[in-house]
Amino acid sequence: MSERVNKEADQKEAGTVTGIYREFEAWQVNTGGSTIHAKRMPGFFRTVKNYTQSLWLLFFLVPYLRWNGKQAILFDIANRQFHFFNLTILPQDIWMLSLLLLLLAMALFAVTSVASRVWCGYFCFQTSWTDWYTWIEDKVEGPPHARRKLDAAPWSLEKIGKKAVKHFIWMVIALLTGISFSIWFVDAFDYWNMLLHFRLPLVGWVVLTAFFLGTYILAGLLREQVCMWLCPYARIQGVMTDSQTILPAYDFVRGEPRGKLHRKAAGEWAAQGGDCIDCYQCVQVCPTGVDIRDGQQLGCITCGLCLDACDSIMDKVGKPRGLIRYASLDELEGKPVKKMYQHPRTLVYLGIILLAFGGIVYGLTHLGSMTLKVIPERQPLFVRMSDGSIQNKYEFKVLNKTGKDLFVTVTAEGGVKDQVIIGAEKPLLTHHGRGTSFTIFVKAPGENIRREVTPIEFRIQSVEDPLIAAEYETRFNGPKP
Amino acid sequence: MSEKHDVSGVPTTGHVWDDDLADFTNQPPRWWMLGLTASALFCVVYFLYYPSIPFAATGGFFKGIGGWTAIKEMEADKSEVDAVRGKFEARLKDMTPAAILADNELSEYVKRSGKVLFGDNCAACHGQNGAGTRDKEGLFAPILNDDDWLYGGKIDNIHETIAGGRQGMMGAHKDTLKEAQIADVAKYVKAMSDEGKDKADADPAVAAGKKVFMESDCTACHGQDAKGMQAMGSTNLTDKIWRFDGSVEGIKRTIAYGVNSGDPQARVAVMPSFKKAGKLSDAEIKKLAVYVYKFGGGQADAPAAPAAEAATPAAK
Structure with missing residues (x-):
């Protein structure tokens, strides 16, 4: 009966407001109109993220590693050689690079099909650099509410001072990033020498400036907007998940209907129905500012920070953890959960990875002198x-x-x-x-x-x-x- | 009407048609507008900097404030190439061809940079890579990558040939020899090439030809051993390589009418002097000599007789 009413209503609306307009109306688009000031909360996934992101220290430090008097890892573009410890790879062996790229791409696909955007959430340079930049912002300007207040406040000496310190540190990091990128391609110590004497070749200045500006703008100013509107991989990865992929998800069966806690008696609290108490902690910690309770979406980089936030709240209200947890759509909808080996796509990815890996091993062992x-x-x-x-x-x-x-x-x-x-x-x-x-x-x-x-x-x-x-x-x- | 579409707070143009269709007045984002303005500015600057506006009245054009011309750019590019070549060119300028050849680095440089020089000046007659060219009378100019040299295959011989040019000479014999004698000697000469001189000498079938060869003026130029004399450019008749048509008919014609003899039917074999022509510098002629030498037929200055000539041992 009600269905028919709806249908009639739809027909009435046809030609005036169609479905797409209704969707548009409800769609909250984060176009960076206001800066997202995410709260930083400790927790398991925060710790994991700290560790995985610290892998990028290798990016800064490895070029200084020496081996037999030469830089251990050096993509020597000028002499068209790639040095890797004792190994020297010349352009003729570059086919291995394409296999390596294939391997990396397939690894990305495979991981994404199993556990969604792991790269985005834990490893990506955009995520990592943004995380460090906002951490500095947090240290200099204070927690999110203080930052919002500062942003809104009129310009004062204090505001100028804080902003200057923050941007200065950001620029230092951006500069270090540019330098660190460059020294993968020229001898690190030579580079510093040339840089400090302002004798870099033109291409050196161009690269340094590009990376300096790129880091500063992308990680400092654009932040989550890069993931949502600039990054092609974010979009590709989003469509590589399916209903078997585990990803940070809100258990709507358990959580709904959500509602604020009500005091029943002294010291006793009662939720209105579901376990979600609508505290918005998951939204406040989100670095891209999405509401995970709306379901899987473009803006979610699956960093797991909302899991930490929700778990800490569940602990406080005495409910079991895992209202937001890594789960597949099938699991949430109560469908039978398939085993990993029943996921043919992942197996195909694994097969290609093994082939590429075999090719690289063959290549490296048959380099010849x-x-x-x-x-x-x-x-x-x-x-x-x-x-x-x-x-x-x-x-x-x-x-x-x-x-x-x-x-x-x-x-x-x-x-x-x-x-x-x-x-x-x-x-x-x-x-x-x-x-x-x-x-x-x-x-x-x-x-x-x-x-x-x-x-x-x-x-x-x-x-x-x-x-x-x-x-x-x-x-x-x-x-x- | 327009209010109905005001779902996102974006105003409409106010123009409504078909009852309920209206246009949002969305301003393009600021970065886009900045980009558009910057592009427009770029066009203006580009237009002023480079030559742009032709003046129909005078036939001239606005030269641009940057002073850029394609010729200048080409000159700059050329000087870059010259800078790379310069250090080699400066060295080989005062060296003899033999010294250039002996220097590994320079001879390698010549081998790589001589291609254009050879293609422009020599290949028209001698063919690409010295492979020779042919016309209806056979080989038009000698093959340069074999080891048979009319005027010698040592580096100085080659250099002399390029610089001074060469003109083959062989008199016409149609008046001094009878037609039968010409036929006999042609058969003998062909046998010397096909079977080797020893066998041909012993072959009774060409004995008549041999007699003509030894008793007429053939030996004056080609020698008693028929191996020719490089000093005068008379060809070696005992090897397998023919300057002109090597069939019996072809040989008969060469004997009857000669080479450059003035007879209208004579073979023509003239190489111009590249020094006199003035087109090539001394250094370029030296480079060409080394380049030609390196085709594979060049003969070392060592006293030992070149292996190829010793292949059919001459024993009288």
């Missing part, structure tokens, strides 16, 4: 010499990945009977850390050539260490016999 590429001359394919023999010209490109210059010998397998290698009578020098190229001729008696194209495999071998060697298979071209 020398690579060879041989390019046969194409114009002309071969030259007929005055004695009737046929000569081919080859461009050798040798990459010596060891730490020192090496002399190599050139030999060939296959090819034509009685062929002679010209141009490698003496061992040839290959420079370390960069490519060396030289020209090699192979001359073979014309009567021994049986085919237009004869396979030939070149091998170069270090004179000092026969284990350092590389092969390349190519072709010896001749006239039609």
Whole structure:
């Protein structure tokens, strides 16, 4: 009966206000109109977050790590090398980087499908830097209510002083961030030296300024607006969860109907119905200012801080913890909860992760210390010499990945009977850390050539260490016999 | 009517149609307006800084306050390239071709930077990478990457050839030799190339040709051993490489009408002097000599006879 009334009402409204307008009306959009001053409360997830975010200390400190007199981890762009302790990876091995990116992307997907936006809540640099910035704000300007008051107050010496201190510390952090980013790509101590003497190259200043401004603006001023409106990953991750994903959720079955506590008798309190006493603590601690009780939403970075807040309140009112807890939608709706291995999507992600990982392990164990590429001359394919023999010209490109210059010998397998290698009578020098190229001729008696194209495999071998060697298979071209 | 839409507190334009449709008067966000203004300012500055307004009346144009021209930019780019090449060019300027060749770094530089020089000046006749070009009469200009050299394959020979040019010469024999004699000697010459001189000498089928070869003026230029003389550019007849058409008919024609002999049917083989032409500097000619040497046919200055020529041992 009531359904029909609603329908009639809907029809009446059709053409005036449609559903989307009603939704729009109810939609609370956080467009950063007012700054969110989140309360900081201690708790389990706060502690976890502190630990996970402190992983970013590595970002600041690792570049100073030395190894054999060189920076241990260095993405040396100028020399196109990546140093990782003893390992040096040259651009030729960059395919491993794509596997690494694949692995990281899949790890992100897998974690998101299991436990929602773990990256956003606990690891993301935006979350971390914003957290530190607001912590400083909290220390300098006081707790949220004091901050709101300060924001509203007219400008005074005290206000100017507090704001100046805060922005100064923010800028110091922003500057350190820019410097720390840069020194992953150039030697850390060289960089500081150049910086302190104001002798950075232009690109250095540009990067430093970009990261300084970026950090200051994104973490200091834009904060949660980045997660809601700028970050593509936030949106991607949001759609990778499903009803089996566990995420911080409000147990509406237990909590509703919510209502303020009422004093029943001295010292005794009674809720109106559900366990939620509508204390808004979960909203006040939220760094993005969402109300988790509205259900899963775009603004929720699943940081778990509302769980801490709610648990502390539940303890106070003598109710069991977990009104807001990590739970899947299925669990909350009373549907049967599937086991992890029944979640095919996660298994597919895991499979891709293993493949990528295997590829990287293979790559790292098969790096080799020398690579060879041989390019046969194409114009002309071969030259007929005055004695009737046929000569081919080859461009050798040798990459010596060891730490020192090496002399190599050139030999060939296959090819034509009685062929002679010209141009490698003496061992040839290959420079370390960069490519060396030289020209090699192979001359073979014309009567021994049986085919237009004869396979030939070149091998170069270090004179000092026969284990350092590389092969390349190519072709010896001749006239039609 | 418009109040009905005032759900979010945003005013409407007041214009209402179809009973209830109205427009919000949403001001674009401030950052957007700032961006728009900044873009407009950028356009104005760009317009003033760079050449922009043509003057139809005078045929000129507003040159822009920045003084930018494409030529200037090109010159700047070019000086960057010159700076890199400069240190090599300065060194090789005063060196002999042989010294450049002996210097690993410089010869590598020439090998990489000589491509354009060769392509612009030599490839038209000698082909890309010296592979030779052909016309309807056969090879138009000699192949440069084999080891057969009319005028010598040592670095100084090559340099001399490029600088001074070459002009092949072989007299026409249609008046001094009978047609049958020309045919005989052509067969003998072909046999020397195909089978080697020793076998050809012993072959009774070409004995008549041999007799003509030894008794007429052939040996004057090509030598008793038929290996030619590089000093005068007479070709080696015993190897497998033919400057002109190597078939019996082709050889007959070369013998009958000669090379550059003035006869309209004569073979033409002229290389201009690049020094006289004045187009190339001394340094460029040196670079080209090294570049050509490195094609694979260059012959070292060592006293030992080049391996290729020794391949068919000459034993009289």
